[in-house]
Amino acid sequence: MNAVSRGYLRDRALVLGGLVGLSVLAWTYLFYLTWMMGRMPTSMAVTEPQLQGWSLAEAILCFVMWAVMMVGMMIPSAAPMILIFTETCRKRSSQGHPYVPTSLFVLGYLAVWTAFSLAATAAQWGLHAAALLSPALLKSTSPTLGGAILITAGVFQWTSLKQRCLTRCRSPLSFLLHEWREGRMGAFIMGLRHGLFCLGCCWALMGLLFVTGVMNLLWVALIGAFVLAEKIAPFERWMSGGAGAALVGWGLWLLLLR
Numbered sequence: 382m383n384a385v386s387r388g389y390l391r392d393r394a395l396v397l398g399g400l401v402g403l404s405v406l407a408w409t410y411l412f413y414l415t416w417m418m419g420r421m422p423t424s425m426a427v428t429e430p431q432l433q434g435w436s437l438a439e440a441i442l443c444f445v446m447w448a449v450m451m452v453g454m455m456i457p458s459a460a461p462m463i464l465i466f467t468e469t470c471r472k473r474s475s476q477g478h479p480y481v482p483t484s485l486f487v488l489g490y491l492a493v494w495t496a497f498s499l500a501a502t503a504a505q506w507g508l509h510a511a512a513l514l515s516p517a518l519l520k521s522t523s524p525t526l527g528g529a530i531l532i533t534a535g536v537f538q539w540t541s542l543k544q545r546c547l548t549r550c551r552s553p554l555s556f557l558l559h560e561w562r563e564g565r566m567g568a569f570i571m572g573l574r575h576g577l578f579c580l581g582c583c584w585a586l587m588g589l590l591f592v593t594g595v596m597n598l599l600w601v602a603l604i605g606a607f608v609l610a611e612k613i614a615p616f617e618r619w620m621s622g623g624a625g626a627a628l629v630g631w632g633l634w635l636l637l638l639r
Contacts (some may be wrong), residue, residue, distance in 0.1 A: 390469040392609055395464035396467045396483050400460050416444060433438065434505060437534060443505060446596075447498035455494055458550075458612050462575055464582035465553040466568075481568045489572020493580055500585065505595065521594035524635045529591045531632030534585040539623030547621065548579035550612050583608050589628075 435443070467483045474480040483587035513523050521527040537543055549556055560574050561567075585603050593600035607624065611617050 389468055392465060392467050392471050392483070397460070398463060399484075400456055400487075401565075402465065404453055404456050404581035407449045407456070407504070410449050410462040411446075411596075411598060411601070415598055418596065427594045435509070440502065440506065444502040446499045447505075448495050450601060451494035451498055452491065454601060454608065455490075455583075457605065458565070458609040459487075459490055459575070459579065461492075461613065462550075462556065465539055466557065470568075479564070481565055483568075485565050485568040486572040489569040489574075490576040490579075491572075493519065493573055493576025497580055497584065497587070504591070508591065518597075520593060520597070521591050524639045526634040529590050530592050531635065532630050534588055535625040535628030535630075535632060537585040538628065543582060543585075543621065546578045547611060547617060547633060550575075550576040550582050572608055582611070594628070 425514070461487060463483060466486050470483065472482050505514065505519075508526075509516070513521060515522050521530070529630050555576060556578075558569075560571055586608065586622055589604060590597070590600065611620060614620060
């Protein structure tokens, strides 16, 4: 085994360990947060939030919750891209190019989902203010809203934008070929670009959490697993189309129950 191969294996182990560590920390925090919410008296969980708006501290905690949740959901699905980026940087380093830390790519990727978390926090605040979100379960109290979210997510699964973004997410080598930029800032920008493609692919699926419960960790895990499957499993168009049909059917069912 030559020095380049040994270097790549070392880098791969470090990066993979770091990604696993990030995911474990994120899920540990989410389980802890769920446990803490479960210990709150029902009267506090239901009555108080309906009587008063959010404080700055509550808004920050909600934003942190979303940001950590996005790490737990999206890092596993981004791992193939991140590992190939690591391998490419190691090979280029052996050819005399400056070595670029993979962490810069990851920071760019997570910056996109952090911005999304800010938008999701604002959406949650708006739904809370409009009394459309259960304070105890953090899920929609309106069948009309729930049905609209589900139908929107389902229809988006069939759009060309979804398929274009999914194609970029499924083809790490193609992404690097078309999006490669030199240097540390280039790595950060590539991470941003890949994050934007992932956001374009998955944003509507994240809205399902307002239907199933923002802190329903079973659904958080199911959506995260589906996002990963769309990126690595064969027959992704059938998978996306089938999920879209199921979501539209679920949404119509909710609307009929009004």
